[in-house]
Amino acid sequence: MASDWEIFYKQTFPPLEFDNVCERLRRWCQYHAAHKHKVALVTSGGTTVPLERNTVRFLDNFSVGTRGAASCEQFLQLGYAVVFVHREASVLPFARHLHPARVLDALAGLRPLVRCYRKAVLGDMLLAIPFSSLTSYLWYLRAVCECLEQETRHAPAALYLAAAVADYYIPEEKLSEHKLESCTGPLSIELELVPKMLLPMMNVWSPSLYVVSFKLETDVTKLLTKAKAALHKYGHHLVVGNLLQTRREQVTLVEPSSLCNKIHSASGEKSLSTSTTDEFSVETHILQLSDDNRSAGLEIEERIVMEICSRHESFIKNRCS
């Protein structure tokens, strides 16, 4: 009878680059064996547990990989050759000492970037508020909405809600106090729906602001239907629809037709399609980067924000006139 770990490897596939990595590993090991170096494997960072094949959500844990990265440095310091198996985007040896947010203060040679950064800092144009849990996020969200509603009457603010907010959560009273035991067999997690905050946002917290939400799907057939339903239900101004698979090169702007009469797109083009199957109709506008654009280093966010700002401009004019 096969044991559980054997079954695991039978039921799963190796990572994409697996064979190449193994080949590189072998040559690396042989090199160090020839030089009689001591070798250590350091594993580092948390592993994720996908909930879908096209992974949007996964189970994760607290680890950012500091212990592994710091330990790796120490092994190297002591003359070891190290295989460092680490979570993608986790803390890296040596590089971890340079906090990305502080590097720009010290670095020369990146003039335009540094100029943008300096300008933002000198003008106090950027206020960064970090969050990690859903709860923190939702608390800050309401606070910011309420504050902007009150303080931006000169030009009602735009809300550009790009955060990937969890759909499900476990209410405080159902959370276990300590680490769940892993020796007690299978685990069943009961999750509850996170309230849709666009409703109070549009009706209570910030009814005067320009609100753009994001909708990410993996199934293209659902994207427009869901974007339209959201606009109809919450009454906000625009949904940026995107597919997980193509989100870096294509998005679809979806907005109520009633708004499009007043607000024109930045490019002046007519919207690409109109949906008028029932009383509430929307117009869509596809933004796309060509392969040439991409290899020239263009990012689609430049286009998205250009379009949003143009609409926001008109929105402000309508409100303040």
Added chain:
Amino acid sequence: MASDWEIFYKQTFPPLEFDNVCERLRRWCQYHAAHKHKVALVTSGGTTVPLERNTVRFLDNFSVGTRGAASCEQFLQLGYAVVFVHREASVLPFARHLHPARVLDALAGLRPLVRCYRKAVLGDMLLAIPFSSLTSYLWYLRAVCECLEQETRHAPAALYLAAAVADYYIPEEKLSEHKLESCTGPLSIELELVPKMLLPMMNVWSPSLYVVSFKLETDVTKLLTKAKAALHKYGHHLVVGNLLQTRREQVTLVEPSSLCNKIHSASGEKSLSTSTTDEFSVETHILQLSDDNRSAGLEIEERIVMEICSRHESFIKNRCS
């Protein structure tokens, strides 16, 4: 009757720095209102869903915050003042252009760090293998163990397993193909236990290597019992025990007493306590940083690795003599 979002805020507490942040936010808004700047809120990155109050595990999602950060830059470019509500440690505006792993190649002024890095690079002393999912991790783990078993006979390698590996996972065949629908009410997730890979590691993949595992708990009373049980069950060499709350300043090394006769600690001290309640006994050795150590910038990993290397040295001598 209170609506679901009202109940949410009634049942949760605001983040720690909430009042201060709100006060800063208000002053910031007033400043920009006085200067008639346009203002945008950009939210960015994924929110986590804790499964425990002392959070070890949480639900997370794919987002690293690129869209939010890139969009934020564009808003600033267009003259906006931006409130950027972002996931901690997510991608940051401007700073995101500097990949931490590449900065060291360009940067001067950090001599000792750069020297260590250069040395590691020039000597090809570091081989980095990234992973993200549990499956990728476990595939690489086995491959590395098998390779090191075969290729480090000159000095059997040390395995320093610091990665925070998920205890539970959802088998491939039970994963839903597309994003789970969030409109269908509560969600129940059935998770299965991840096989304990120390068993095949010690018996099949790499029986000749020196193996150090990590055990993280939030409940101090369970730490030693579990470390001892693991050593007894898997037959590896050392468990580094640590508590989530104090993991940066204290760890406990736990090892079978039978090994301690052969292998001495780096500091030459006697182990601090011995447990001999039954046939299998362990010795423990506490490593601790004082507040002075911490404020001098010392990291506990330096001590941990020093101790491990000393033991590994003896282990190699015993094996190869």
